[in-house]
Ligand code: NAD
C-alpha cells in the first residue's frame with residue numbers, strides 16, 4: 001500500500017488529502033500538523049474548517065485510510081510521498097517584509113523530513129511558493145544526506161477555492177505536476193500522476209518542469225485577481241458616468257476570448273492568497289531586475305485597496321459626511337460566502353475605516369465567531385498568521401463594536417446596512433421588516449451587488465450598489 005503523509009492540516013492539506021483518501025482506497029493517507037487543537041478538531045465531529053461537502057468526505061474515510069495525527073516525525077518517516085502544505089504567509093519583517101513569502105514553516109518542515117527519513121521519498125510542494133523554491137528545498141534535503149536517500153522534489157500547486165473546495169477537488173480544471181527532467185524526476189512525476197489518475201482524466205493532468213509549475217500557480221492567482229481589479233476599476237468609472245457595471249461585465253464577458261467568470265464587481269477581493277501571492281510575484285520580479293513588471297502587478301493590489309477605501313468614503317459621504325455615533329449593520333465578515341475564513345477579508349478594512357469615523361458597528365456573519373472578528377479587528381495588517389504578535393485589543397474601538405447572531409438584530413435601529421459578504425441568506429431577508437426597524441433615511445450599501453435594488457427602493461431604502469447608477 002502506498003503511504004502518503006501531508007504536513008499541514010489546514011484549508012488545503014485537510015480537504016485535498018480527504019479527497020485523495022476518498023478516491024484512492026488503496027492508499028493510506030495521514031495528515032499531520034504541529035497544532036494539537038487543529039488535529040483534535042479533524043478527529044472530532046466538528047471539523048476545524050467550514051467547507052460544504054467536506055464532512056461527508058471526511059466521515060467516509062476517516063480511520064479507514066485517512067488519519068489525522070500530531071505524530072509528525074513518525075508518519076513522515078513511514079511515507080513514500082510527503083506533501084508539504086504548510087502556510088507561506090507574507091514576511092512581516094526583515095528583507096522583503098510586506099512582500100516576500102515567509103518560508104520559515106516550509107524550511108523547518110524540509111529539515112525535519114531530511115532528519116527523520118530512512119527511505120527514498122517524493123516530496124511534493126503543495127503550498128504556494130516562490131519560483132525556484134524547489135531548488136532550495138533540494139539543497140536542504142540533500143545536505144548532510146549521508147544515508148544515501150533519494151529525494152525527488154515535485155511541484156503540485158493547489159488551485160481549489162474556499163467554499164467550493166470539494167467540488168474543485170473532485171472535478172479539477174487541471175492538476176499540475178512539475179518535476180526534474182531526469183529519469184528519477186520523470187519517475188516521480190509518474191508516481192504522483194498515478195495517484196490523481198484514480199479520478200482525474202489523463203488529459204487534465206499537466207506535467208511541466210519544476211519552475212513552470214511553481215510560477216503557473218502565482219500567475220493563475222495574479223490573472224484571477226487582475227480580473228477583479230479590472231472590473232472594480234471599471235465600477236468606479238461606472239459610478240461617475242451612469243453606466244451599470246453588471247451590464248458592462250455581461251457585455252464584456254460575452255466575448256468568448258474574455259469569458260464571463262470572475263467579473264463580479266465587489267467591495268474588493270479578500271482571502272489568504274490573492275494579495276499574498278501577487279506581492280510575492282512583485283518581489284520576485286524586483287529581485288530579477290524587472291521593476292516595470294513588478295509595478296504592473298502591484299497595481300492589482302493597489303486598485304483593491306482603493307476599492308475598499310472608496311466603499312468607506314461612499315458610505316460616509318452619502319450619510320451626510322458623518323457616521324459618528326450612528327449604528328451601521330455589517331452583514332458578512334468572511335472573505336466570501338460559504339467559508340468561515342476571514343484572512344484578508346475586506347470586512348476588516350471597511351470596519352477599520354468606519355470605526356475611524358466613529359461609527360457604531362453591529363456585525364453579523366453566519367460562520368464567523370465574535371472572538372475571531374475581534375482578533376481580526378485588533379490585528380495589524382499581515383498579522384493574522386502570527387498570533388503571538390497580537391496587538392492588545394483596543395478597548396475604545398471595541399466599545400464601538402457589537403457582534404450579534406442574527407441579521408435582524410444587527411439592523412435594528414441602524415442608520416445603514418453594509419453587505420460585505422454575499423451569503424445567500426442576505427438575499428432572502430425580510431427587507432420590509434428591516435426597513436421598519438431602522439432609522440430613517442435608511443441606507444443600504446451593497447458591497448456585493450446581490451440585492452434587488454428596485455424592490456428595496458420601493459420599500460423606501462436609499463440604495464448604493466457598486467458601480468451602479470443611483
Ligand atoms: P493553513 O494556515 O490553513 O494551514 C497550514 C497548516 O500548516 C497549519 O495548520 C499549521 O499549523 C501547519 N504547519 C506549519 N508548519 C508546520 C510544520 N513544520 N509541521 C507541521 N505542520 C505545520 O494554510 P492553508 O490555507 O491550508 O494554505 C497552505 C498553503 O496552500 C499556502 O501556501 C497557501 O498559499 C496555499 N493555498 C491555499 C489555498 C486556500 O484556499 N487556502 C488554495 C491554494 C493554495
Ligand code: UGA
Nearest residue numbers: 158159160161162228262263264266269270271273335336
Ligand atoms: C483563490 C483562487 O480562486 C483559487 O484558484 C486558488 O487556489 C486560491 O485563491 C488560493 O491560491 O488560495 P479563494 O481565495 O479561496 O481562491 O476564493 P475566490 O473565489 O478566488 O475569491 C477570492 C476573493 O475574490 C473573494 O473575496 C471573492 O469574493 C472575490 N471575488 C471573486 C470578487 O470580488 N469578484 C469575483 O468576480 C470573484
